[in-house]
Amino acid sequence: MGILDGRSVLVTGVLTDQSIAFHIARLCQEEGASVILTSFGRALSLTTRVATRLPNPVETVELDVTEREHLESLADRLRPFADHIDGVVHSIGFAPEAALGGNFLNTEWADVSTAVEVSAYSLKSLTMACLPLMDRGGSVVGLDFDASVAWPTYDWMGVAKAALESTSRYLARDLGSRGIRVNLVAAGPIRTMAAKSIPGFEEFEEVWKERAPLGWDLTNPEPAARACVALLSDWFPATTGEIVHVDGGVHSQGA
Numbered sequence: 001m002g003i004l005d006g007r008s009v010l011v012t013g014v015l016t017d018q019s020i021a022f023h024i025a026r027l028c029q030e031e032g033a034s035v036i037l038t039s040f041g042r043a044l045s046l047t048t049r050v051a052t053r054l055p056n057p058v059e060t061v062e063l064d065v066t067e068r069e070h071l072e073s074l075a076d077r078l079r080p081f082a083d084h085i086d087g088v089v090h091s092i093g094f095a096p097e098a099a100l101g102g103n104f105l106n107t108e109w110a111d112v113s114t115a116v117e118v119s120a121y122s123l124k125s126l127t128m129a130c131l132p133l134m135d136r137g138g139s140v141v142g143l144d145f146d147a148s149v150a151w152p153t154y155d156w157m158g159v160a161k162a163a164l165e166s167t168s169r170y171l172a173r174d175l176g177s178r179g180i181r182v183n184l185v186a187a188g189p190i191r192t193m194a195a196k197s198i199p200g201f202e203e204f205e206e207v208w209k210e211r212a213p214l215g216w217d218l219t220n221p222e223p224a225a226r227a228c229v230a231l232l233s234d235w236f237p238a239t240t241g242e243i244v245h246v247d248g249g250v251h252s253q254g255a
Contacts, residue, residue, distance in 0.1 A: 002032030003233040008082040009033045010130060012063070013091025013143075015046050017053050020143055020187060021091035023225035028087075029055045031229060036081055038063035040070070065092060065122035074129040085133040087232040090126055090142035093119040099156035107156055115156050120163035127171055127182070137179025141231045142168060143224070144184040144243060146251050152203045165243060172241030181240040183231050187224035188216050188247035212248030 009028045013021035014037050025035050037060045039047035044062060051058050059081045064070050078085065095115035099107045127140050145154075147162035165184060172182040189204040208216040224246045230236065231244065245251045 002030065003235060004028055004087075004229065005032035007033040007086040007232070008036070008084060009087035009089065009232060010036050010038065010078070010085055011089040011091070012038045012065075012126065013089070014039070014050060015043055017050050018191070018219075018221065019091070020190060020221040020224045020228070021089065022050060022054075023221045024089055024091070024228045025051075025058070026054055027222075027225055027229045028232065031233070033087070033232075034082065036061060036078060040064040040067075063126075065125050066117060071125055071129040075132040078130075078133060082133065084136055085130050086136065086138045088127060088130050088134075088138070088140045089228060089232070090123050090140065092122050092126070093143075093157070093160070095119065095155075095157040095160060101153050102155065104155040112156050112159070115160040116163055119157065119160035120167050123164055123167050124171060127175070127180075131178075134178070134180055138181075139232045139236075140171065140175075140180065140182045141228045142182075142184045143228070144186040145189075146186045146243075146245065146247065148251070168243075169241045176240055181231070181236070183236070183240060183242045183244065185224055185227045185231065186243050186245045186247060186251065187221075188212070188250060189218060190221050190224070191218050208248060208250055211250045211253050213253065214248040216248035216250070 011021055011025045014025055028035050035058050037047055037058050039060055040062050048060055061077050096111040099111045099115050123142050145161050147158055147165050151158055168182050168184050188208055205218055227244050227246045
Protein backbone atom coordinates (compact mmCIF):
# COMPACT_ATOMS: atom_id res chain seq x y z
CA MET A 1 0.00 0.00 0.00
CA GLY A 2 1.46 3.33 -1.09
CA ILE A 3 1.10 6.73 0.55
CA LEU A 4 -0.81 8.02 -2.49
CA ASP A 5 -3.19 5.10 -3.03
CA GLY A 6 -6.33 6.20 -4.81
CA ARG A 7 -5.07 9.72 -5.49
CA SER A 8 -5.02 11.59 -8.78
CA VAL A 9 -2.04 13.86 -9.33
CA LEU A 10 -1.43 16.39 -12.11
CA VAL A 11 2.26 16.86 -12.90
CA THR A 12 3.60 19.66 -15.09
CA GLY A 13 7.09 20.08 -16.51
CA VAL A 14 8.04 16.54 -17.52
CA LEU A 15 10.47 16.96 -20.43
CA THR A 16 13.25 14.43 -19.87
CA ASP A 17 13.78 11.49 -17.54
CA GLN A 18 16.42 13.54 -15.72
CA SER A 19 13.93 16.18 -14.62
CA ILE A 20 12.65 16.35 -11.05
CA ALA A 21 9.11 16.36 -12.45
CA PHE A 22 9.66 13.01 -14.17
CA HIS A 23 10.81 11.43 -10.94
CA ILE A 24 7.86 12.94 -9.07
CA ALA A 25 5.52 11.32 -11.61
CA ARG A 26 7.36 8.00 -11.31
CA LEU A 27 7.29 7.99 -7.51
CA CYS A 28 3.63 9.04 -7.47
CA GLN A 29 2.78 6.01 -9.56
CA GLU A 30 4.91 3.74 -7.40
CA GLU A 31 3.05 5.07 -4.35
CA GLY A 32 -0.32 4.25 -5.87
CA ALA A 33 -1.42 7.46 -7.57
CA SER A 34 -2.94 7.94 -10.98
CA VAL A 35 -0.87 10.55 -12.83
CA ILE A 36 -1.80 13.01 -15.58
CA LEU A 37 0.88 15.09 -17.30
CA THR A 38 0.69 18.45 -19.05
CA SER A 39 2.79 19.89 -21.84
CA PHE A 40 2.35 22.13 -24.88
CA GLY A 41 3.81 23.25 -28.16
CA ARG A 42 7.06 21.71 -29.31
CA ALA A 43 7.64 20.22 -25.86
CA LEU A 44 4.52 18.08 -26.18
CA SER A 45 6.28 15.43 -28.26
CA LEU A 46 9.15 15.30 -25.74
CA THR A 47 6.72 14.79 -22.87
CA THR A 48 4.79 12.11 -24.71
CA ARG A 49 7.98 10.25 -25.56
CA VAL A 50 9.51 10.33 -22.08
CA ALA A 51 6.18 9.38 -20.50
CA THR A 52 6.60 5.89 -21.97
CA ARG A 53 9.45 5.40 -19.47
CA LEU A 54 7.11 5.75 -16.50
CA PRO A 55 5.96 2.57 -14.74
CA ASN A 56 2.36 2.99 -15.94
CA PRO A 57 0.74 4.66 -18.97
CA VAL A 58 -0.37 8.27 -18.50
CA GLU A 59 -2.53 10.79 -20.29
CA THR A 60 -0.95 14.07 -21.39
CA VAL A 61 -3.12 17.18 -21.56
CA GLU A 62 -2.08 20.30 -23.44
CA LEU A 63 -1.55 23.30 -21.17
CA ASP A 64 0.21 26.60 -21.76
CA VAL A 65 -0.11 28.50 -18.48
CA THR A 66 0.04 31.83 -20.33
CA GLU A 67 -3.02 30.95 -22.45
CA ARG A 68 -6.32 31.90 -20.82
CA GLU A 69 -8.29 29.45 -22.95
CA HIS A 70 -6.09 26.54 -21.87
CA LEU A 71 -6.55 27.44 -18.21
CA GLU A 72 -10.29 28.02 -18.39
CA SER A 73 -10.89 24.68 -20.10
CA LEU A 74 -8.40 22.63 -18.08
CA ALA A 75 -10.84 21.15 -15.57
CA ASP A 76 -13.22 20.03 -18.32
CA ARG A 77 -10.35 18.49 -20.28
CA LEU A 78 -9.14 16.62 -17.21
CA ARG A 79 -12.54 15.16 -16.27
CA PRO A 80 -12.42 12.28 -18.78
CA PHE A 81 -9.31 11.02 -16.96
CA ALA A 82 -10.08 12.01 -13.34
CA ASP A 83 -13.27 13.10 -11.61
CA HIS A 84 -11.17 14.82 -8.97
CA ILE A 85 -7.59 16.01 -8.50
CA ASP A 86 -5.86 15.43 -5.16
CA GLY A 87 -2.44 16.82 -6.00
CA VAL A 88 -0.95 19.39 -8.36
CA VAL A 89 2.78 19.67 -9.08
CA HIS A 90 3.97 23.03 -10.40
CA SER A 91 7.28 22.47 -12.19
CA ILE A 92 7.17 25.47 -14.49
CA GLY A 93 9.79 28.13 -14.96
CA PHE A 94 11.15 30.25 -17.78
CA ALA A 95 13.08 33.48 -18.22
CA PRO A 96 14.17 34.99 -21.53
CA GLU A 97 17.90 34.96 -22.19
CA ALA A 98 18.10 38.71 -21.57
CA ALA A 99 16.88 38.18 -17.99
CA LEU A 100 19.75 35.86 -17.05
CA GLY A 101 23.53 35.70 -17.11
CA GLY A 102 24.56 38.97 -15.44
CA ASN A 103 22.32 41.31 -17.42
CA PHE A 104 20.21 42.29 -14.38
CA LEU A 105 20.65 46.06 -14.65
CA ASN A 106 19.81 46.14 -18.34
CA THR A 107 16.87 43.75 -18.59
CA GLU A 108 13.73 45.29 -20.07
CA TRP A 109 10.32 44.95 -18.41
CA ALA A 110 8.96 42.81 -21.24
CA ASP A 111 11.50 40.11 -20.39
CA VAL A 112 11.03 40.51 -16.65
CA SER A 113 7.24 40.25 -16.94
CA THR A 114 7.58 37.04 -18.95
CA ALA A 115 9.78 35.50 -16.26
CA VAL A 116 7.37 36.49 -13.48
CA GLU A 117 4.23 35.40 -15.33
CA VAL A 118 5.54 31.99 -16.33
CA SER A 119 7.55 31.22 -13.21
CA ALA A 120 5.43 32.73 -10.41
CA TYR A 121 1.96 33.89 -11.42
CA SER A 122 1.41 30.52 -13.08
CA LEU A 123 1.33 28.87 -9.64
CA LYS A 124 -1.85 30.81 -8.94
CA SER A 125 -3.19 30.29 -12.48
CA LEU A 126 -2.60 26.54 -12.44
CA THR A 127 -4.05 26.12 -8.95
CA MET A 128 -7.20 28.06 -9.80
CA ALA A 129 -7.63 26.11 -13.04
CA CYS A 130 -7.56 22.85 -11.06
CA LEU A 131 -9.75 24.13 -8.22
CA PRO A 132 -13.07 22.84 -9.65
CA LEU A 133 -11.67 19.29 -9.34
CA MET A 134 -10.23 19.79 -5.84
CA ASP A 135 -13.50 19.83 -3.90
CA ARG A 136 -12.11 17.15 -1.56
CA GLY A 137 -9.12 19.32 -0.66
CA GLY A 138 -5.63 18.37 -1.70
CA SER A 139 -2.03 19.45 -2.00
CA VAL A 140 -0.25 21.83 -4.37
CA VAL A 141 3.53 21.49 -4.50
CA GLY A 142 5.83 23.77 -6.48
CA LEU A 143 9.52 23.47 -7.31
CA ASP A 144 11.64 26.35 -6.08
CA PHE A 145 15.24 27.51 -5.94
CA ASP A 146 16.09 29.37 -2.72
CA ALA A 147 15.25 33.04 -3.32
CA SER A 148 16.34 34.37 0.07
CA VAL A 149 19.69 35.46 -1.38
CA ALA A 150 21.04 36.74 -4.69
CA TRP A 151 22.78 34.10 -6.85
CA PRO A 152 25.38 34.60 -9.59
CA THR A 153 23.86 34.80 -13.10
CA TYR A 154 20.33 33.92 -11.86
CA ASP A 155 19.20 37.56 -12.01
CA TRP A 156 15.50 38.06 -12.76
CA MET A 157 14.74 34.37 -12.42
CA GLY A 158 15.79 34.82 -8.80
CA VAL A 159 13.27 37.65 -8.51
CA ALA A 160 10.64 35.43 -10.12
CA LYS A 161 11.40 32.67 -7.61
CA ALA A 162 10.96 35.19 -4.78
CA ALA A 163 7.58 36.02 -6.27
CA LEU A 164 6.81 32.29 -6.46
CA GLU A 165 7.57 31.91 -2.77
CA SER A 166 5.32 34.82 -1.85
CA THR A 167 2.56 33.55 -4.14
CA SER A 168 2.62 30.17 -2.42
CA ARG A 169 2.10 31.80 0.97
CA TYR A 170 -0.90 33.83 -0.21
CA LEU A 171 -2.42 30.76 -1.86
CA ALA A 172 -1.91 28.85 1.38
CA ARG A 173 -3.76 31.62 3.21
CA ASP A 174 -6.70 31.76 0.85
CA LEU A 175 -7.13 28.03 0.14
CA GLY A 176 -6.62 26.61 3.61
CA SER A 177 -10.32 26.83 4.38
CA ARG A 178 -10.93 24.48 1.44
CA GLY A 179 -8.50 21.91 2.83
CA ILE A 180 -5.86 22.68 0.19
CA ARG A 181 -2.23 22.85 1.26
CA VAL A 182 0.31 24.83 -0.78
CA ASN A 183 4.03 24.21 -0.29
CA LEU A 184 7.31 24.52 -2.17
CA VAL A 185 10.39 22.33 -2.36
CA ALA A 186 13.59 24.35 -2.78
CA ALA A 187 15.91 21.91 -4.49
CA GLY A 188 19.61 22.20 -5.02
CA PRO A 189 20.92 22.41 -8.60
CA ILE A 190 20.30 19.42 -10.86
CA ARG A 191 21.78 19.02 -14.35
CA THR A 192 18.48 19.22 -16.20
CA MET A 193 17.42 20.73 -19.52
CA ALA A 194 16.31 23.85 -17.63
CA ALA A 195 19.68 24.16 -15.90
CA LYS A 196 21.47 24.06 -19.23
CA SER A 197 19.64 27.25 -20.22
CA ILE A 198 21.15 29.19 -17.29
CA PRO A 199 24.41 30.91 -18.28
CA GLY A 200 27.13 30.19 -15.74
CA PHE A 201 25.33 27.21 -14.20
CA GLU A 202 28.71 25.73 -13.33
CA GLU A 203 29.05 28.42 -10.65
CA PHE A 204 26.16 26.80 -8.77
CA GLU A 205 27.93 23.45 -8.99
CA GLU A 206 30.98 24.86 -7.26
CA VAL A 207 28.90 26.39 -4.46
CA TRP A 208 27.25 23.07 -3.69
CA LYS A 209 30.51 21.13 -3.85
CA GLU A 210 32.02 23.43 -1.24
CA ARG A 211 29.08 24.17 1.08
CA ALA A 212 26.67 21.21 1.25
CA PRO A 213 27.12 19.52 4.68
CA LEU A 214 25.48 16.34 3.36
CA GLY A 215 27.13 16.58 -0.03
CA TRP A 216 25.13 16.99 -3.20
CA ASP A 217 24.70 14.84 -6.31
CA LEU A 218 24.00 17.10 -9.28
CA THR A 219 22.77 14.13 -11.29
CA ASN A 220 20.21 12.77 -8.80
CA PRO A 221 16.74 14.37 -8.86
CA GLU A 222 15.20 11.75 -6.56
CA PRO A 223 15.74 13.43 -3.15
CA ALA A 224 13.76 16.49 -4.25
CA ALA A 225 11.14 14.29 -5.91
CA ARG A 226 10.68 12.29 -2.70
CA ALA A 227 10.04 15.47 -0.72
CA CYS A 228 7.39 16.53 -3.23
CA VAL A 229 5.65 13.15 -3.04
CA ALA A 230 5.67 13.31 0.76
CA LEU A 231 4.03 16.75 0.64
CA LEU A 232 1.41 15.42 -1.78
CA SER A 233 0.51 12.72 0.75
CA ASP A 234 -1.30 12.87 4.10
CA TRP A 235 2.01 12.69 5.95
CA PHE A 236 2.03 16.52 6.16
CA PRO A 237 -1.61 17.20 7.06
CA ALA A 238 -0.98 20.48 8.90
CA THR A 239 1.82 21.93 6.78
CA THR A 240 1.10 24.74 4.35
CA GLY A 241 2.84 27.91 3.19
CA GLU A 242 6.14 26.13 3.80
CA ILE A 243 9.40 25.92 1.85
CA VAL A 244 11.12 22.58 2.34
CA HIS A 245 14.81 22.75 1.44
CA VAL A 246 16.26 19.70 -0.26
CA ASP A 247 19.69 21.04 -1.03
CA GLY A 248 22.15 19.05 1.05
CA GLY A 249 21.96 21.77 3.73
CA VAL A 250 23.49 24.62 1.72
CA HIS A 251 20.73 27.05 2.75
CA SER A 252 21.73 26.65 6.40
CA GLN A 253 25.39 27.52 5.94
CA GLY A 254 27.24 30.82 5.78
CA ALA A 255 30.07 31.60 3.38
